[in-house]
Amino acid sequence: MTSPSGISRGREGPVIDIGNLPGHSVELGRDTPLVLDCGTPLGPFTVAYQTYGELNAEKSNAVLVCHALTGDQFVAEPHPVTSKEGWWEEMVGLGKPLDTERYFIICANVLSGCMGTTGPRSENPETGKPYGLDFPVITIRDMVNAQKLLIDHLGIGKLFCVIGGSMGGMQVLQWAASYPEHVFSAVPIAASGRHSAQNIAFHEIGRQAIMADPNWNGGDYYSRDTYPHSGLAVARMVAHITYLSESALQRKFGRRLQDRSEVAYGFDADFRVESYLRHQGITFVERFDANSYLYITRAMDYFDLTEEHSNVLARAFPETPVRFCVISFTSDWLFPTSESRALVHALNAVAANVSFVEIEADGGHDSFLLDVPELHATLTGFLNGAAEHRGIA
Amino acid sequence: MTLEDIKNGKGALRADLQVIADLVAPGSRVLDVGCGDGALLAYLDAQKRVDGRGVEISQTGVNSCVAHGLSVIQGDADTDLKDYPSDAFDYVILSQTLQATHNPKRVVSEMVRIGRRAIVSFPNFGFWRVRLNLLFWGRMPVTEALGYTWYETPNIHLCTLKDFVAMCREVGVAIEKGITLAHTGHAGDIHPAGLFTNWLAEQGVYLLKRD
CATH class of the missing domain: 3.40.50.1820 (Alpha/Beta hydrolase fold, catalytic domain)
Incomplete structure (x- = not known):
């Protein structure tokens, strides 16, 4: 059995050459x-x-x-x-x-x-x-x-x-x-x-996933060689589900298995939908900053043109x-x-x-x-x- | 005929729509309630440079209107007119839709509230063919202006010209002008004292305002 925690790879944070x-x-x-x-x-x-x-x-x-x-x-x-x-x-x-x-x-x-x-x-x-x-x-x-x-x-x-x-x-x-x-x-x-209560709720799960990652370190991780990749990947996985629809998930993945003909009786990505979500999480971490994710989701949560007027x-x-x-x-x-x-x-x-x-x-x-x-x-x-x-x- | 033809002045509008369009002053603000495929709005936009908006109940109709550059929303004459502020438009138009509304009285009242003028067109149930259908054949009338069998018609509040005039009086709406459309498509002014108007008109078009 492969590692059950498929997103927890020893990756560094995104490498973005801001100057170029x-x-x-x-x-x-x-x-x-x-x-x-x-x-x-x-x-x-x-x-x-x-x-x-x-x-x-x-x-x-x-x-x-x-x-x-x-x-x-x-x-x-x-x-x-x-x-x-x-x-x-x-x-x-x-x-x-x-x-x-x-x-x-x-x-x-x-x-x-x-x-x-x-x-x-x-x-x-x-x-x-x-x-x-x-x-x-x-x-x-x-x-x-x-x-x-x-x-x-x-x-x-x-x-x-x-x-x-x-x-x-x-x-x-x-x-x-x-x-x-x-x-x-x-x-x-x-x-x-x-922004609706349900949407704030989903954002909160994402933020908690990031902040619960020990590598997040209170937001001070830029000078360290670790990165809250698991937390950010989980945040992305949750969010990604909310961007799709039940019928689209069913149509794209159904209960189809990933590279196997039967379930493996473990916690590896048996199902294609799991594998897909893990992939979404991992690739997102390569291009996005975890703290930015906290700040931008917060900005959306605070948005309420109605209350302001x-x-x-x-x-x-x-x-x-x-x-x-x-x-x-x-x-x-x-x-x-x-x-x-x-x-x-x-x-x-x-x-x-x-x-x-x-x-x-x-x-x-x-x-x-x-x-x-x-x-x-x-x-x-x-x-x-x-x-x-x-x-x- | 496409909306493009109408915009380019090539195609002819449906007869009652042309009568309505002729009542609208150039450059005015217009709300077309039940705008259908947007033919009237496209004409008014192109020929009279109005600031036109539409409300249409069918999503397919709405999407097609918007894809042709018209400002149209999905909505219902019965429920959505209350949102608009008073005197928001110069004309509020309801063409061939009144008879399909749940509460025609309230719809007409709302129209003259949000518009300085309202224009309503509807099929006349007092038209002689309609009367004869029922009288001689004992069947619910199916005519050109009323093209549905009884079991599939969306028309739940049919009325005659006289009924409509009575209702306007009841809700405090003044009739500025009435125009009849004969079976031939010929338009003529309604004379209040006209004896046979209610027999001969297949459709009526009324220009209304608050009393």
């Missing part, structure tokens, strides 16, 4: 630090971002893509660490709904991320060592405020579109709420105006000029259609210009990342309509 990532990076908040929601001023800080396509002369064709919890700025190119294809190549590229010949696509690694933007792995100027848990707790609004500084830096007054799925969709809603005059259209996909979500968008396209998927139980519908009701209450499509797909929450033809058709149609009104050729 493709794309761009900019130092922001040097003159005026960004005052975070927790009250701490942050600055100067770095935002790493990637762009595709060209900004037109009127600067009217910029699209900000907001990435999800474990995403990054490498939307439409091979990932510099894993060499896998970009996470949204389905949607971004030549002839795709976000056509790089027509639009200027920007995607920035979020604040507290681990792909070049300042986060818990970055050097704390006060100590000369990585922040670890001394990094201030970040909110979705902090991420968006940092992106706004980037957009200002790029000289773009009004984004043609802000788009993203899951946590990306939360950022989209925060953009529309915080900077309505700087957003022409907004596409929150598989998102919600507030006297418990009336509509008050987040008074007289909004933004054109919205809200999208949900039938099999998504993490951010179910009911959440999108609540958002649409709120937008109706301010007579906003809103489209709302629920798409039949059995891929669960992750459907927004998959090849779903109806998602393509919806986005292409919505963007074409918006571009016509914005006067983009």
Whole structure:
């Protein structure tokens, strides 16, 4: 029998050569630090971002893509660490709904991320060592405020579109709420105006798995030769289940066995679904920082546009000029259609210009990342309509 | 005919939709409740540059509208109009949908609340063919405007022009204009004193506002 604990390999943490990532990076908040929601001023800080396509002369064709919890700025190119294809190549590229010949696509690694933007792995100027848990707790609004500084830096007054799925969709809603005059259209996909109790609960399991790993060491592991790989891998395994659907798991794996014809009467990965999850956990550890995972999940948990507006979500968008396209998927139980519908009701209450499509797909929450033809058709149609009104050729 | 044809001004709209479209002022804010495949919205968007939105109960209809660049959401005339603020639109349109709503009175009341004007079109159950069907053949009428057999019809609240006018009076809605559509598709203004209007009109189109 092989080792029963298939994810507990003696691996080190992710090897990310921050200084040599493709794309761009900019130092922001040097003159005026960004005052975070927790009250701490942050600055100067770095935002790493990637762009595709060209900004037109009127600067009217910029699209900000907001990435999800474990995403990054490498939307439409091979990932510099894993060499896998970009996470949204389905949607971004030549002839795709976000056509790089027509639009200027920007995607920035979020604040507290681990792909070049300042986060818990970055050097704390006060100590000369990585922040670890001394990094201030970040909110979705902090991420968006940092992106706004980037957009200002790029000289773009009004984004043609802000788009993203899951946590990306939360950022989209925060953009529309915080900077309505700087957003022409907004596409929150598989998102919600507030993180639900169930979602906070799943995040808590992930965080506890990381913090229960002795190698986590109170978040101070950067100078050690051990890494909380087991904890982070388990966190990823739990989260990954929530991104799928029961029917997709059944269809892909069923009860099929992994490389064997009968069960082995042990705790090795007998079932294919176990093997698949372990693989997801292990590969995730190679590219993601455990502390970043804690910080970003926390930011999602804190997100609640409703509570911030006297418990009336509509008050987040008074007289909004933004054109919205809200999208949900039938099999998504993490951010179910009911959440999108609540958002649409709120937008109706301010007579906003809103489209709302629920798409039949059995891929669960992750459907927004998959090849779903109806998602393509919806986005292409919505963007074409918006571009016509914005006067983009 | 596709939505693209309508946008390009090539295709003709359904007769009652054309009557409705002619009532809408250019550049206005429009909510089309029960917008179906989006034909009217596409026409109003292209020909009258309105700021148009749609509500449609069928998800397939919604997805097709959005894929054509129209601002449409999935929703129900009976339950979802209450969300909108008062005077949010210049026109709220309900074409060939009133008879399928659960509570037509409330729907019409909500329409004149959220819109400065409301436009309603519906099949006239007082149309002579409908009357003759029942009178002579003793069968539930199936006509062009009412194309369903009794057991599969979504139409649960059919009414005549006179019924509709009475209901408007009851809920405090003023009729600014009434237009009939004959079987031929010919449109004509409704004269309140017209003796045979309720016999001859296959469909009615009414422009309404709060009294």
